Amino acid sequence: xxxxxxxxxxxxxxxxxxxxxxFAASADAGRPKxxxxxxxxxxxxxxxxxxxxxxxxxxxxxRFKRAQGFNVLHPMGWDAFGLPAENAAMQxxxxxxxxxxxxxxxxxxxxxxxxxSYDWNREFATCDPEYYVHEQRMFLDFLREGLVYRxxxxxxxxxxxxxxxxxxxVIDGRGWRSGALVERRKLAQWFLKISAYxxxxxxxxxxxxxxxxxxxxxxxxxxxxxxxxxxxxxxAGRDDRLEVYTTRPDTLFGAAFCAIAADHPLAVECxxxxxxxxxxxxECARGATSEAAIETQEKRGYDTGLRALHPFVSGWELPVYxxxxxxxxxxxxxxxxxxxxxxxxxxxxxxxGLPVVPVVAxxxxxxxxxxxxAEAYTGxxxxxxxxxxxxxxxxxxxxxxxxRLSADGNGEGATTFRLRDWGVSRQxxxxxxxxxxxxxxxxxxxxxxxxxxxxLPEDVDFGAPxxxxxxxxxxxxxxxxxxxxxAVRETDTFDTFFESSWYFARFCSPDAPEGLERDGVGxxxxxxxxxxxxxxxxLHLLYSRFFTRALRRCGxxxxxxxxxxxxxxxMVCHETYRSADGRWLSPDEIARTADGIVExxxxxxxxxxxxxxMSKSKKNVVDPExxxxxxGADTARLFMLSDSPPERxxxxxxxxxxxxxxxxxxxxRMVEAAVxxxxxxxxxxxxxxxxxxxxxxxxxxxxxxxxxxxxxxFNRAVxxxxxxxxxxxxxxxxxxxERAARRDALTxxxxxIGPLMxxxxxxxxxxxxxxxxxxxxxxxxxxxxxxxxxRVKVGVQVNGKxxxxxxxxxxxxxxxVRAAALALPKVMDAIAGKTPRSxxxxxxxxxxxxx
RNA sequence: GCCCGCGUGGCGGAAUCGGCAGACGCGACGGACUUAAAAUCCGUUUCCCGACUGGGAGUGGGGGUUCGAGCCCCCCCGCGGGCACCA
Numbered sequence: 027x028x029x030x031x032x033x034x035x036x037x038x039x040x041x042x043x044x045x046x047x048x049f050a051a052s053a054d055a056g057r058p059k060x061x062x063x064x065x066x067x068x069x070x071x072x073x074x075x076x077x078x079x080x081x082x083x084x085x086x087x088x089r090f091k092r093a094q095g096f097n098v099l100h101p102m103g104w105d106a107f108g109l110p111a112e113n114a115a116m117q118x119x120x121x122x123x124x125x126x127x128x129x130x131x132x133x134x135x136x137x138x139x140x141x142x143s144y145d146w147n148r149e150f151a152t153c154d155p156e157y158y159v160h161e162q163r164m165f166l167d168f169l170r171e172g173l174v175y176r177x178x179x180x181x182x183x184x185x186x187x188x189x190x191x192x193x194x195x196v197i198d199g200r201g202w203r204s205g206a207l208v209e210r211r212k213l214a215q216w217f218l219k220i221s222a223y224x225x226x227x228x229x230x231x232x233x234x235x236x237x238x239x240x241x242x243x244x245x246x247x248x249x250x251x252x253x254x255x256x257x258x259x260x261x262a263g264r265d266d267r268l269e270v271y272t273t274r275p276d277t278l279f280g281a282a283f284c285a286i287a288a289d290h291p292l293a294v295e296c297x298x299x300x301x302x303x304x305x306x307x308x309e310c311a312r313g314a315t316s317e318a319a320i321e322t323q324e325k326r327g328y329d330t331g332l333r334a335l336h337p338f339v340s341g342w343e344l345p346v347y348x349x350x351x352x353x354x355x356x357x358x359x360x361x362x363x364x365x366x367x368x369x370x371x372x373x374x375x376x377x378x379g380l381p382v383v384p385v386v387a388x389x390x391x392x393x394x395x396x397x398x399x400a401e402a403y404t405g406x407x408x409x410x411x412x413x414x415x416x417x418x419x420x421x422x423x424x425x426x427x428x429x430r431l432s433a434d435g436n437g438e439g440a441t442t443f444r445l446r447d448w449g450v451s452r453q454x455x456x457x458x459x460x461x462x463x464x465x466x467x468x469x470x471x472x473x474x475x476x477x478x479x480x481x482l483p484e485d486v487d488f489g490a491p492x493x494x495x496x497x498x499x500x501x502x503x504x505x506x507x508x509x510x511x512x513a514v515r516e517t518d519t520f521d522t523f524f525e526s527s528w529y530f531a532r533f534c535s536p537d538a539p540e541g542l543e544r545d546g547v548g549x550x551x552x553x554x555x556x557x558x559x560x561x562x563x564x565l566h567l568l569y570s571r572f573f574t575r576a577l578r579r580c581g582x583x584x585x586x587x588x589x590x591x592x593x594x595x596x597m598v599c600h601e602t603y604r605s606a607d608g609r610w611l612s613p614d615e616i617a618r619t620a621d622g623i624v625e626x627x628x629x630x631x632x633x634x635x636x637x638x639x640m641s642k643s644k645k646n647v648v649d650p651e652x653x654x655x656x657x658g659a660d661t662a663r664l665f666m667l668s669d670s671p672p673e674r675x676x677x678x679x680x681x682x683x684x685x686x687x688x689x690x691x692x693x694x695r696m697v698e699a700a701v702x703x704x705x706x707x708x709x710x711x712x713x714x715x716x717x718x719x720x721x722x723x724x725x726x727x728x729x730x731x732x733x734x735x736x737x738x739x740f741n742r743a744v745x746x747x748x749x750x751x752x753x754x755x756x757x758x759x760x761x762x763x764e765r766a767a768r769r770d771a772l773t774x775x776x777x778x779i780g781p782l783m784x785x786x787x788x789x790x791x792x793x794x795x796x797x798x799x800x801x802x803x804x805x806x807x808x809x810x811x812x813x814x815x816x817r818v819k820v821g822v823q824v825n826g827k828x829x830x831x832x833x834x835x836x837x838x839x840x841x842x843v844r845a846a847a848l849a850l851p852k853v854m855d856a857i858a859g860k861t862p863r864s865x866x867x868x869x870x871x872x873x874x875x876x877x
Numbered sequence: 878g879c880c881c882g883c884g885u886g887g888c889g890g891a892a893u894c895g896g897c898a899g900a901c902g903c904g905a906c907g908g909a910c911u912u913a914a915a916a917u918c919c920g921u922u923u924c925c926c927g928a929c930u931g932g933g934a935g936u937g938g939g940g941g942u943u944c945g946a947g948c949c950c951c952c953c954c955g956c957g958g959g960c961a962c963c964a
Contacts, residue, residue, distance in 0.1 A: 065964090067964090068963090068964050070964090105964070108963075108964065109962085109963065109964085110963080110964090181962075182962075190962075191962075192962040192963060193960095193961085193962055193963080194962080194963045194964095195962085195963085196962095240881060240882060241881090243880085243881065243882095244880070244881055244882095244958095244959075247879090247880050247881075248880080248959090248960085248961085250880095315961095315962085316960070316961080316962095317878090317879080317960050317961075318878080318879085318959090318960055320878090321878040321879060321960085322878050322879095323878090325878095351878090369878095370878080445961095446961070448961080449961080449962080451962095452962065453962090454962090521962070522962095522963090522964070523964085526964080559964090560881095560882090560958065560959085561958070561959070561963095561964080562964080563881085563958085563959070564959065564960085564961085565959090565960095565961065565964090566964080596958095597957090597958085636956095638957095639957090639958095668889090668890095668901085668902070669889045669890060669901090669902070669903085670889065670890070671890080674883080674889095674890090675883090675957080676889085677888085677889065679888085679889080679903075681888090681889095681902095681903050681904065682889075682902080682903065684903085685902060685903055686902090688916095688917095689902085691916095691917095692917090695917090733893085734893095737893080739893085741889090741890070741891085741901085741902095742890095742891070742893095742900090742901085744901075744902085745890090745891070745900065745901035745902075746900095746901085747901095748901055748902070749900075749901065752901090755918095819897075820897085821896075821897030822897085823896085823897080823944090823945070825944080825945090826943095826944065826945045826946095827945095828897055830897095831897065863944090864944065865944095866896090866944050866945080868896055868945095871896050871897085872896045872897065872945085873896095874896080874944050874945060875944090876944050876945090
């Protein structure tokens with residue numbers, strides 16, 4: 027018997043599909059469309075297991091939907107701008123464009139070997155000027171529509187390299203290469219007004235019913251709409267006042283202090299007169315800009331000497347601190363602190379000796395004895411120590427406080443969002459140039475559309491720190507389109523989220539000179555099923571939702587939501603290994619012996635650690651190319667699908683891939699055996715119950731696998747197919763009727779694995795005597811008559827404990843079921859002569875006898 | 878620090894609507910085939926007690942609702958993801 031030659035077979039079918047143009051898509055108003063898209067990759071060098079998983083999932087959906095009769099669009103391209111290309115340029119002297127193009131060609135070859143059903147005619151890379159020219163135009167349209175503005179914002183600054191650092195380049199507050207303590211600096215930057223859509227982006231989440239609930243929740247929290255109040259505290263001895271935002275105006279009588287951000291205008295003003303405060307403000311500017319870094323640092327403050335006057339109590343003065351935990355960008359950049367009911371305020375009050383007065387008494391507690399210890403009370407309750415608010419519940423008190431503030435002219439109700447505008451300026455070379463010219467007399471001027479694209483210069487120098495575009499001798503010097511005078515180009519480039527915020531629409535018309543071609547976009551969009559990592563749950567997906575709305579406002583398209591369905595896949599993990607002296611070891615560097623794990627090179631004992639996300643730094647990576655070379659693409663695909671459900675993390679194991687490989691070969695052998703057998707002449711003789719059972723199981727499998735695939739339960743689908751395979755193997759016998767039964771079931775199995783293991787399926791389909799392509803076959807249909815079982819097994823419990831089972835006719839009468847259950851010997855033992863208090867009968871499922 | 882998620886045999890997981898926990902696979906053990914090995918095939922495999930019939934426990938821990946909880950509610954523990962310049 028021949029062995030399955032995956033290498034030859036996979037190459038053969040890939041070529042045949044390609045020649046037949048099986049996966050080329052074209053709009054066809056007469057057929058229902060289905061757009062399936064996987065998040066396109068950053069061309070980092072080679073594909074990794076995360077890609078293999080992501081693209082396998084997408085391919086199964088694409089092939090399944092195609093078989094179901096949909097007109098499927100399934101494209102692939104390259105998210106080609108980004109930081110790693112510049113790092114490669116600095117470390118190895120290779121130009122980012124060259125590095126990127128080489129990576130793309132390597133990765134394209136790797137993807138092709140996986141047998142993915144892409145329409146490769148639509149491929150593009152975002153670093154091509156033919157792509158980014160359109161986003162330069164979009165940006166200018168956004169500018170015209172008032173969706174773009176420029177302001178100063180903080181960046182991470184490495185004082186040794188004189189460079190802006192990305193958050194990931196800041197490790198424990200230091201620059202990743204220089205090791206210098208990172209500082210915060212302010213730079214003028216471009217912002218997209220995503221906040222203008224905050225309400226809409228939030229409210230529309232509820233209609234995204236085919237998105238995972240947790241992703242919607244994450245976006246909801248990210249947008250962070252909060253209802254509260256702006257409160258104006260007059261400043262003692264001054265004419266101005268301090269504006270504070272709070273969600274808890276009910277706790278104003280518990281106020282102990284006000285705090286402002288280190289770059290609040292009042293802080294700047296006071297620091298100018300107070301060298302110690304000035305030093306404190308400078309200290310606040312040390313450290314990274316990320317929220318995590320700010321929130322985890324020690325909470326510290328400095329008294330400005332200013333005194334804020336309480337809005338409700340004349341003569342009550344609160345100290346005003348500069349505090350390192352108050353964010354400029356949220357609310358008004360100033361807060362009031364109520365230590366009794368906010369943990370951060372409590373910690374601050376304890377550190378600076380400020381009073382802690384409880385104003386909310388928890389229910390069921392004597393308000394007189396209520397005091398705050400080490401923990402703030404943030405729960406519900408009734409107001410105390412709060413004059414006109416006393417006795418009100420928290421919610422009522424919030425409303426009453428706002429009414430009183432408004433009436434007195436000391437404040438007003440306000441809605442605030444956590445969502446901040448999207449800063450798109452990056453001080454880097456390998457990105458899309460921002461099409462702006464800075465003119466000394468006209469100010470910032472958009473590049474005229476006819477002059478687009480603004481192309482990146484190719485001759486750049488990565489030898490020195492900072493932005494190569496800024497250092498380039500000639501590139502930035504130009505003339506102002508307004509006055510014709512000498513002017514300078516914007517040397518910042520776009521955040522790379524810019525490219526990924528509209529690429530899904532470009533796939534509909536990848537070559538259209540106008541960018542987004544209305545017919546193509548109108549036919550294919552929105553994406554019916556988008557698939558990618560959970561790590562993109564917020565930023566990429568939210569930016570894309572916003573961008574689509576902005577494009578609509580500018581007339582590019584006419585819908586709001588780009589992704590109707592979303593599936594977020596888990597990470598691919600692997601066990602980690604370390605040598606005795608703590609070096610990370612790769613899976614190739616270790617060997618398993620009777621004594622445990624050893625380092626192959628030295629034979630020294632090694633330690634296996636827990637399974638973690640595959641990463642180069644922990645060396646626990648398995649290269650897909652090696653796996654595909656050894657086992658073939660279908661085996662790799664099967665393993666990706668079989669054990670873990672897509673949304674969960676998947677653990678890569680050698681044993682798992684071996685198991686998948688065994689199944690591929692088992693199926694191959696079974697079909698070979700069926701083909702070699704003398705031709706089956708159809709059913710002879712009378713109905714055999716075993717054959718009938720296989721036939722029923724075959725149809726039940728079609729129904730269940732179809733349902734599993736609809737719900738992306740790929741692991742369940744694989745299990746069902748394996749079960750049917752086992753059932754085929756169990757039907758022994760060489761009679762013509764048995765042979766025919768086995769062959770029928772195997773034919774169904776081959777059709778069902780079509781989306782999962784397309785090469786194997788295609789080869790077996792051919793061997794079963796078909797001369798057309800399985801890729802073009804419709805999905806098999808289950809015969810409803812064969813899905814209904816006439817006998818059912820029913821569990822029988824006594825007081826919730828299983829005591830036996832009954833096999834009964836389906837839908838048997840309740841009295842009969844009860845009688846049969848009570849007649850079971852074990853049930854009678856358990857009842858021990860007592861009279862059951864009740865007998866619960868759930869038809870066709872369970873009986874529970876309660877005594 | 879804040880937000881989100883997850884936790885079921887030795888392992889990955891299944892249990893679709895609150896109704897027989899452990900499907901399917903991996904591993905392990907036993908057997909067949911073989912000079913031998915690989916491959917393959919057959920069987921056993923949640924744990925504890927027990928020779929067996931059988932009995933008991935059991936879905937991270939504790940409590941609750943229910944005739945009945947892996948699933949719903951409350952508290953706790955552990956692990957992971959995101960936090961706006963990685964993509």
